[in-house]
Amino acid sequence: MKKFILDLIVKENVRVNKQYVLLILTADEALPPMLPGQFVEVKVENSPNTFLRRPISINYVDYKKNELWLLVQIVGDGTLKMSELKENDSVNLILPLGNTFTLPEKKDSKILLVGGGVGTAPLLYLGAYLKENGYPCSFLLGGRSKDNLLQLCDFESIGEVLATTEDGSFGEKGFVTQHSVLNKIKFDAIYTCGPTPMMKAVAEYAKRTNTFCEVSLENTMACGIGACLCCVTDTTEGHVCVCTEGPVFNIEKLKW
Amino acid sequence: MKKFILDLIVKENVRVNKQYVLLILTADEALPPMLPGQFVEVKVENSPNTFLRRPISINYVDYKKNELWLLVQIVGDGTLKMSELKENDSVNLILPLGNTFTLPEKKDSKILLVGGGVGTAPLLYLGAYLKENGYPCSFLLGGRSKDNLLQLCDFESIGEVLATTEDGSFGEKGFVTQHSVLNKIKFDAIYTCGPTPMMKAVAEYAKRTNTFCEVSLENTMACGIGACLCCVTDTTEGHVCVCTEGPVFNIEKLKW
Amino acid sequence: MANLNINIGDLQLKNPVMTASGTFGYGTEYSDFMDISRIGGIIVKGTTLRERQGNPYPRLAETPSGMLNAVGLQNKGVDYFVNNIYPTIKDVDTNVIVNVSGSEVSDYVATAEKLNGLDKIPAIELNISCPNVKEGGMAFGTSCVSAVQVVGAVRKVYKKTLIVKLSPNVTDITEIARAVEAEGADSVSLINTLLGMAIDAKRRKPVLSTITGGLSGPAVKPVALRMVWQVAKAVKVPVIGLGGIMTATDAIEFMLAGASAIQIGTANFIDPAVCVKVIEGIESYLNDNNFSSVKDIIGALEV
Amino acid sequence: MANLNINIGDLQLKNPVMTASGTFGYGTEYSDFMDISRIGGIIVKGTTLRERQGNPYPRLAETPSGMLNAVGLQNKGVDYFVNNIYPTIKDVDTNVIVNVSGSEVSDYVATAEKLNGLDKIPAIELNISCPNVKEGGMAFGTSCVSAVQVVGAVRKVYKKTLIVKLSPNVTDITEIARAVEAEGADSVSLINTLLGMAIDAKRRKPVLSTITGGLSGPAVKPVALRMVWQVAKAVKVPVIGLGGIMTATDAIEFMLAGASAIQIGTANFIDPAVCVKVIEGIESYLNDNNFSSVKDIIGALEV
Numbered sequence A, B: 001m002k003k004f005i006l007d008l009i010v011k012e013n014v015r016v017n018k019q020y021v022l023l024i025l026t027a028d029e030a031l032p033p034m035l036p037g038q039f040v041e042v043k044v045e046n047s048p049n050t051f052l053r054r055p056i057s058i059n060y061v062d063y064k065k066n067e068l069w070l071l072v073q074i075v076g077d078g079t080l081k082m083s084e085l086k087e088n089d090s091v092n093l094i095l096p097l098g099n100t101f102t103l104p105e106k107k108d109s110k111i112l113l114v115g116g117g118v119g120t121a122p123l124l125y126l127g128a129y130l131k132e133n134g135y136p137c138s139f140l141l142g143g144r145s146k147d148n149l150l151q152l153c154d155f156e157s158i159g160e161v162l163a164t165t166e167d168g169s170f171g172e173k174g175f176v177t178q179h180s181v182l183n184k185i186k187f188d189a190i191y192t193c194g195p196t197p198m199m200k201a202v203a204e205y206a207k208r209t210n211t212f213c214e215v216s217l218e219n220t221m222a223c224g225i226g227a228c229l230c231c232v233t234d235t236t237e238g239h240v241c242v243c244t245e246g247p248v249f250n251i252e253k254l255k256w
Numbered sequence C, D: 001m002a003n004l005n006i007n008i009g010d011l012q013l014k015n016p017v018m019t020a021s022g023t024f025g026y027g028t029e030y031s032d033f034m035d036i037s038r039i040g041g042i043i044v045k046g047t048t049l050r051e052r053q054g055n056p057y058p059r060l061a062e063t064p065s066g067m068l069n070a071v072g073l074q075n076k077g078v079d080y081f082v083n084n085i086y087p088t089i090k091d092v093d094t095n096v097i098v099n100v101s102g103s104e105v106s107d108y109v110a111t112a113e114k115l116n117g118l119d120k121i122p123a124i125e126l127n128i129s130c131p132n133v134k135e136g137g138m139a140f141g142t143s144c145v146s147a148v149q150v151v152g153a154v155r156k157v158y159k160k161t162l163i164v165k166l167s168p169n170v171t172d173i174t175e176i177a178r179a180v181e182a183e184g185a186d187s188v189s190l191i192n193t194l195l196g197m198a199i200d201a202k203r204r205k206p207v208l209s210t211i212t213g214g215l216s217g218p219a220v221k222p223v224a225l226r227m228v229w230q231v232a233k234a235v236k237v238p239v240i241g242l243g244g245i246m247t248a249t250d251a252i253e254f255m256l257a258g259a260s261a262i263q264i265g266t267a268n269f270i271d272p273a274v275c276v277k278v279i280e281g282i283e284s285y286l287n288d289n290n291f292s293s294v295k296d297i298i299g300a301l302e303v
């Protein structure tokens, strides 16, 4: 897919909660095609502590409204500065980067998307994309408490939403891998993104139940386009770049 | 004089013209005493290209309104960022720094303040201070054209304003040192601040006419408080720091 | 219009802007962002005799105005390059130069020999300055004796333009530069990365898997500029300057200090189209200042 | 409450935070901004046997995340220090340490001898690493032979704590560190500035009057941290770490890498009250992580 360096315009900066903002970006020209699982590299301005670009998942693309959504968790200076972007500010992105999820062959496959924390970001676009292509799917979202479950309404508009919270304030109490649905239904495909321990637990479940499973990895990146070789992960084929051969990996390929 | 590190609040950011802003700063507590000729060191935020603080002259202090005025010429990233400060923004300053002008003994002395470009900044406060202390003074301001003569109304409220412009759009045509007043009146004291060639020409005139003359020097500075020895100028007493033994120097002391 | 042509040995560059090894992949990674044939020279990834997996993750730490990397020369080896990569890049209309590394002198020699036969590779850059590998690498570039060994041996088998990339982690870089010049290097390029380190105070662990790594980016520019200035006065062969170049102004500074050409590394990560911007910026500078050729600014610093 | 005491030879510090020579004047310049007696040690300006005017203006260039200086040891000489400055600072309730420089071994010795008699100066720091003077300075610190000469000679006459400040502009800093340790240095401090250069492309002139200058600030931190890590493993005497420390976290990184104490230089220019903030930040870190003494984090990096 052709990659672009674009200056997008902030159409809206929605404060989701103390830790999260949703940036709705747009442009005069039509946004280029982007696939679920792909990400962008954001140039952060006015931040003396942020030298490199910051990778952020594509949260959603609304081609009709010509909108690109980025869900940003504030963890350091770079994401803080992103969260302070104002309507009509310009932000420079490289996009679209990375690979995408592998869709099942059969449209009637039982598909589960498992997300935790800001890892739910790519799953929204994946869910919407699946739906658009005729695949029904369910979401299993985990968080510490209800406040940590993001974009619930958006997820609910796409498919069934199951949830676990550590404090029991929403859905079942516990971790995602403890959710009862996993004992009841045999899924054909599981896609997951979230904290590494969570993804590892999901991968273990998938292996145990012999389920197709793809995970979306995070990693520190410099270039985002396969040029620097800084973002490798260890696979059965040796060190490969998360930014080009990932971020989405079949668990069979990972050395987990 | 005791020095302070203070977070002041932007009360107003007046756009003077394309190249200049006037920052009117204030604080909850009373501003400390400051003298004409002194300067502040501004910490510039959100500017990856600005590592060190930036020295800016005290343009005016209004103790009644608890206001500190800084007149800023946009020349690079640091001053650009200063020019973008908004009402209620906080700005960190070290102040007051440097020495002050030496006032004549006699109150009926003939005093001329000669300024060019942003070098007129400290002269406003000096003029006001002289007036308050019972010294009448005249200003001789120079610029390329009328647009480059800053704060004319403020100067006029203090004393007589003479001017030269290179294009003749205001006052006499030419450079300040060509102004007719210099042939007509023998001044007792001249204070000058502006581009180095201008100050050197004024100093030459003063020497020729045997007039007491002080100049306010610019220099690249790191600490602003006499600790780093980066800001020296060569004097009859050797290398001295402009930030502590200046910025105001008697021309007799300089090796001009 | 100013003339931007520059020669480095027999190597003819349409302009003095090259890409730094390890930061530009094989060039093709950047072709979506600009016409890479406009670049004076593309120096591809560090290539070794045999495939290398490089160092474990994490390999990257961000630092003030720079970054540390500990890639460790991950590449599929020279044979793979010759058979699989060369065919895909040989028709790019610019100079493709291979950066060669090794753990033993014989590795360098064998790799250089294999590259000598490739028509469309007019030059190699000997990397005797990689700080991220246990054996060889920087060790070769920090003593005259070993630098001379490797350059001398490669010079015997490699007939085209031989650039030697120097390490800044030395007391006197001019000594090494003169030594490799005497062995027949056609040019020296500098600097490779400065050896640095980052620590995560919270976890009380090094950030990089290898503890130390190579520092690059604007943070190192003052050091790089100083070394280029020193080396340009010390040797007669053309000097290629790099280290922290982000803009055309930076590039011009290196040329004023004595560099005949420059390389852009880390800046590619921040702006993947930076190379053409630097080329255009140099051109404007020359035109604005009435220089008819870029050669006029090489070493033109007034001191 | 964690214990912040640290000893460097016979020198007792109430906390590991010191100020770097040449960046803190004689300390009094900063007394409006904080209680300077809270600082573990104040290392005053580089002092030489005779008065020095230093280098011509300009002496300063701003660089990405750092600065270059070319002050060149301007000071009024050791006699002036003893007679005029010492009386005004000797009653500050902390350790005042004099940084000593010279162009010949005999200068260092004579200066150290004069300082040996001063009651309230418990230590000196030998600066064999100043890059901004033509003779002596860095030249002493970039070869073992000359470093040994000057340290050996001073050790004979100076009876109190002798710290030797090392230059980072060397191939192997551990070699020099071991050499000066063997000559009786009680501690080594590192790093002094990296030799760098800045150019004004518009005027085609060097920014500094001396063409090259010393690089300091956050830009050099990764290099400084690496060198402290290397030297702490190579010597038994306590290591004092510095180079780009801006925050308590930076200071903690140096201590984890093996520094027993740290110095703050350029950061004082950005925030004249930074020293007390760093002291407080170290204290919080120790308390938050249940360390009873700052000694527990020295070299505590898990590798």
Ligand SMILES: Cc1cc2nc3c(=O)[nH]c(=O)nc-3n(C[C@H](O)[C@H](O)[C@H](O)COP(=O)(O)OP(=O)(O)OC[C@H]3O[C@@H](n4cnc5c(N)ncnc54)[C@H](O)[C@@H]3O)c2cc1C
Binding pocket: A039, A050, A054, A055, A056, A057, A058, A070, A071, A072, A073, A074, A075, A076, A077, A078, A079, A080, A118, A121, A122, A217, A218, A219, A220, A221, A247
């Ligand atoms: C492919 C990919 C997709 C991503 N998608 C999103 C997204 O949609 N939304 C979002 O908010 N974030 C996402 N991230 C993470 C995001 O890139 C980091 O949070 C961001 O770079 C941190 O920048 P900062 O300057 O705010 O923090 P820094 O100051 O750089 O770091 C602050 C803290 O966060 C840690 N940290 C930094 N980078 C990462 C990282 N990549 N992973 C884990 N911890 C890190 C640091 O160790 C440090 O403790 C993604 C990362 C990748 C690789």
Ligand SMILES: Cc1cc2nc3c(=O)[nH]c(=O)nc-3n(C[C@H](O)[C@H](O)[C@H](O)COP(=O)(O)OP(=O)(O)OC[C@H]3O[C@@H](n4cnc5c(N)ncnc54)[C@H](O)[C@@H]3O)c2cc1C
Binding pocket: B039, B050, B054, B055, B056, B057, B058, B070, B071, B072, B073, B074, B075, B076, B077, B078, B079, B080, B118, B121, B122, B217, B218, B219, B220, B221, B247
């Ligand atoms: C005592 C003193 C008082 C000053 N008072 C004022 C004032 O009241 N208002 C005001 O606008 N400016 C004043 N200045 C100048 C001001 O400090 C500089 O313009 C400012 O530091 C430039 O910062 P920058 O980041 O915008 O530009 P930079 O990016 O640092 O520099 C941009 C350009 O300006 C040049 N430059 C930088 N600093 C100086 C300097 N100190 N003198 C001359 N040229 C410089 C550089 O060489 C460069 O070409 C004063 C300077 C001093 C020393």
Ligand SMILES: Cc1cc2nc3c(=O)[nH]c(=O)nc-3n(C[C@H](O)[C@H](O)[C@H](O)COP(=O)(O)O)c2cc1C
Binding pocket: A228, A229, A230, C020, C021, C022, C023, C045, C046, C047, C069, C071, C073, C099, C127, C130, C165, C191, C192, C193, C215, C216, C217, C218, C220, C242, C243, C244, C245, C263, C264, C265, C266, C267
């Ligand atoms: C991620 C990365 C990988 C690198 N790999 C190599 C390499 O394989 N061979 C080499 O000679 N230099 C390598 N370098 C060094 C660069 O080519 C260059 O010398 C250095 O980064 C300084 O230039 P810069 O500041 O413009 O990046 C690498 C640098 C980076 C950042």
Ligand SMILES: Cc1cc2nc3c(=O)[nH]c(=O)nc-3n(C[C@H](O)[C@H](O)[C@H](O)COP(=O)(O)O)c2cc1C
Binding pocket: B228, B229, B230, D020, D021, D022, D023, D045, D046, D047, D069, D071, D073, D099, D127, D130, D165, D191, D192, D193, D215, D216, D217, D218, D220, D242, D243, D244, D245, D263, D264, D265, D266, D267
């Ligand atoms: C303006 C300036 C003057 C300095 N003068 C001296 C000096 O006289 N003696 C010395 O040993 N080091 C001197 N240094 C070096 C510092 O003490 C310190 O080693 C260096 O700046 C690195 O630390 P930093 O990054 O915290 O500033 C000077 C540094 C600066 C910036």
Ligand code: FES
Binding pocket: A220, A221, A222, A223, A224, A225, A226, A227, A228, A229, A230, A231, A232, A241, A242, A243, A244
């Ligand atoms: S981030 Fe550069 S290769 Fe992946």
Ligand code: FES
Binding pocket: B220, B221, B222, B223, B224, B225, B226, B227, B228, B229, B230, B231, B232, B241, B242, B243, B244
């Ligand atoms: S700016 Fe540091 S001494 Fe004047």
